[in-house]
Amino acid sequence: MAQYEAAMNVQTSIRPGMSVDTYYATSENSEKQMHATTTDNRFFINLPSLNSGSSSTVTFNPNEGLAEVILTLQLPQPAGNGGQGLALPEGWGYQMIRRIGYRYGSSQLYYISGDQNLLQSVSLCEDSGKKQQLFFLGGQALLDINDWADAGKRTAYVYLRLPHSSPALSGGALPFPSDVLTAPIQIQIDLQDFKQVVTAVTVAGTAPDAVPTSLASAVINWTQVTMQDAGDLVARRFDMSKHALTIPLCEGWTQEEVQFPFTSGANGSFQLSLTGCKAGDLKMLRVWFTNPSNTSGPGSIVEQSLWIAPSQLTFAINGLIYMDSSNGSWLLTNLLRRRQPPVLTYSALQAPGAAPGAFTAVPMASQWVEINLAQPHTRGDSQEVALMHGVPVMNSVLNLTGVMPVASQNFVCHVEYVLNCSWMASRGSADFVF
Numbered sequence: 001m002a003q004y005e006a007a008m009n010v011q012t013s014i015r016p017g018m019s020v021d022t023y024y025a026t027s028e029n030s031e032k033q034m035h036a037t038t039t040d041n042r043f044f045i046n047l048p049s050l051n052s053g054s055s056s057t058v059t060f061n062p063n064e065g066l067a068e069v070i071l072t073l074q075l076p077q078p079a080g081n082g083g084q085g086l087a088l089p090e091g092w093g094y095q096m097i098r099r100i101g102y103r104y105g106s107s108q109l110y111y112i113s114g115d116q117n118l119l120q121s122v123s124l125c126e127d128s129g130k131k132q133q134l135f136f137l138g139g140q141a142l143l144d145i146n147d148w149a150d151a152g153k154r155t156a157y158v159y160l161r162l163p164h165s166s167p168a169l170s171g172g173a174l175p176f177p178s179d180v181l182t183a184p185i186q187i188q189i190d191l192q193d194f195k196q197v198v199t200a201v202t203v204a205g206t207a208p209d210a211v212p213t214s215l216a217s218a219v220i221n222w223t224q225v226t227m228q229d230a231g232d233l234v235a236r237r238f239d240m241s242k243h244a245l246t247i248p249l250c251e252g253w254t255q256e257e258v259q260f261p262f263t264s265g266a267n268g269s270f271q272l273s274l275t276g277c278k279a280g281d282l283k284m285l286r287v288w289f290t291n292p293s294n295t296s297g298p299g300s301i302v303e304q305s306l307w308i309a310p311s312q313l314t315f316a317i318n319g320l321i322y323m324d325s326s327n328g329s330w331l332l333t334n335l336l337r338r339r340q341p342p343v344l345t346y347s348a349l350q351a352p353g354a355a356p357g358a359f360t361a362v363p364m365a366s367q368w369v370e371i372n373l374a375q376p377h378t379r380g381d382s383q384e385v386a387l388m389h390g391v392p393v394m395n396s397v398l399n400l401t402g403v404m405p406v407a408s409q410n411f412v413c414h415v416e417y418v419l420n421c422s423w424m425a426s427r428g429s430a431d432f433v434f
Helices: 002-008 010-014 114-123 128-137 145-149 330-337
Strands: 037-046 055-060 065-074 097-104 110-113 155-159 185-191 217-227 245-248 258-263 269-274 280-290 312-317 320-325 343-350 360-367 369-372 391-393 398-403 410-419 422-426 429-433
Touching: 055 217, 065 185, 097 114, 097 429, 110 114, 114 128, 114 155, 114 280, 114 410, 128 155, 128 343, 258 269, 269 410, 320 330, 330 369
Parallel strands: none
Antiparallel strands: 037 217, 055 185, 065 155, 065 217, 097 110, 097 185, 245 422, 258 410, 269 398, 280 369, 280 391, 280 410, 312 320, 312 398, 343 360, 422 429
16 A cells, blocks of 8 residues: 555655545545434523622532523613613623632632633634624624613623633534533623613713613523443542543633733833742633723713724743734734634723714724734644643743833733643542642
């Protein structure tokens, strides 16, 4: 066979690799499921607390594979004039979440912020169309009393980006095998103060209606993947008090975001020393900037998810520069590393000129920066995982310098560290291994 290949084409004799039939289905170009499974999307539970600023904990008992988890929120119709002077931008459901906590088995309780939940969800989508639809389903814009009267527009569908899950089908995540646990999986959802989310402004001397103080409903739905033959479960075939199961994460583990307030210089420049990064194999940083005046709350237009992009950015570890981007060239660099750019089409609110009137939504670019430190790698198949190393950091000095588009302006730099990590499940619990 090898002589025939060499005679047909010299390239086949000098290139390493496995010969694959591209005409017939063979064992080299076909895959088959080893253990037959069934997917159920019928499970739901109501969030215990619906009040503004409250915290709720939802428990998932060990019952095989936990896959996607989504949260459906619905706001009540405001009292008074039915929403006069009140508005919400597109994607408001994500803004309603201040923080998400998670504990698998008896592991530690870890957190990500609501901004991180949105950022990771849209960043992991395969294409821009899916990204925008995910954001759109997170809540349609509420601009006038007619919108507030529409129960469909007051409903938002929020994807909960947990460590085991991914919104991507291509290169997506495996379900978490909770059958290896003896303690439940817990998800804690902290709601934002609704006054920090809902825009409430006086229009032509008319005071706005009161901001709702609670949700009308909040329901968590989750997908469960179960074995058709329970005898195939790892916990049935092995003594998990003596064995351990490694569960890779689809991308990596992210710490709760670290915030760095600063004031841009006369030419918009800034220089930050980034702290709070856990020791480990750093694969990537996600960086986004907000203007505090956009998130100040009552009496002003609230733009929680409007992220401002720097025009220049330089990142260094221990003095060694890993990214140097002049004139925003990071936009193209980030696009080359993914199927879609790190840009979200955001609808900025503008108040009406006269009462009752309607707010208007102006499309704007909401942008973030991904500083990649690992070698690019393509994952094409569903639920395919790969371990790609980054830069080892331990007591390292991380510096971020750049130029913002507005000089002498207050900003907040939000930084998310993404590290290589795997779950290690044994003795009824699971925890991260870095």
